[in-house]
Amino acid sequence: MYTPKMSLTDEELSILKGEKGETLAKVMETVVRFGDIFGAPKLVEVTHHDGHLVTSFGIGLLKPLFKTMDELIASDLHAVGKLTLDPRPLDYKNVKCNLLEKLVFSKIMYSKQKMYEEQLKKRMKMHSLVLAT
Numbered sequence: 001m002y003t004p005k006m007s008l009t010d011e012e013l014s015i016l017k018g019e020k021g022e023t024l025a026k027v028m029e030t031v032v033r034f035g036d037i038f039g040a041p042k043l044v045e046v047t048h049h050d051g052h053l054v055t056s057f058g059i060g061l062l063k064p065l066f067k068t069m070d071e072l073i074a075s076d077l078h079a080v081g082k083l084t085l086d087p088r089p090l091d092y093k094n095v096k097c098n099l100l101e102k103l104v105f106s107k108i109m110y111s112k113q114k115m116y117e118e119q120l121k122k123r124m125k126m127h128s129l130v131l132a133t
Helices: 010-016 023-038 062-076 101-111 112-124
Strands: 049-051 084-086
Touching: 023 062, 049 101, 062 112
Parallel strands: 049 084
Antiparallel strands: none
């Protein structure tokens, strides 16, 4: 188990120790490590339950991201409130691009976009998920 530099409550420590599941422990460790990197003395309560996810694009090289999403899905962990995402990286209706660019974007660069959006839908419950089209 990661030994935090910051002060944690008993509940936060129990989550970090894995008492509420291995996946939630990994999530807690990630948050605590970020806090430690930036010198946070403790975690604070988040009172606004809606959030925003920046990594909303399916670049094939992001394999660890897709694996993490699968683990979150399998563990039934999800956002509490509404969640918005950055717009899709592909907007052929509003952004001009030629056939070669479309091919590179769709088949190479963002080859996992459809699969990743399906992961997001499973995880974030579509009624609270906003995907820009």
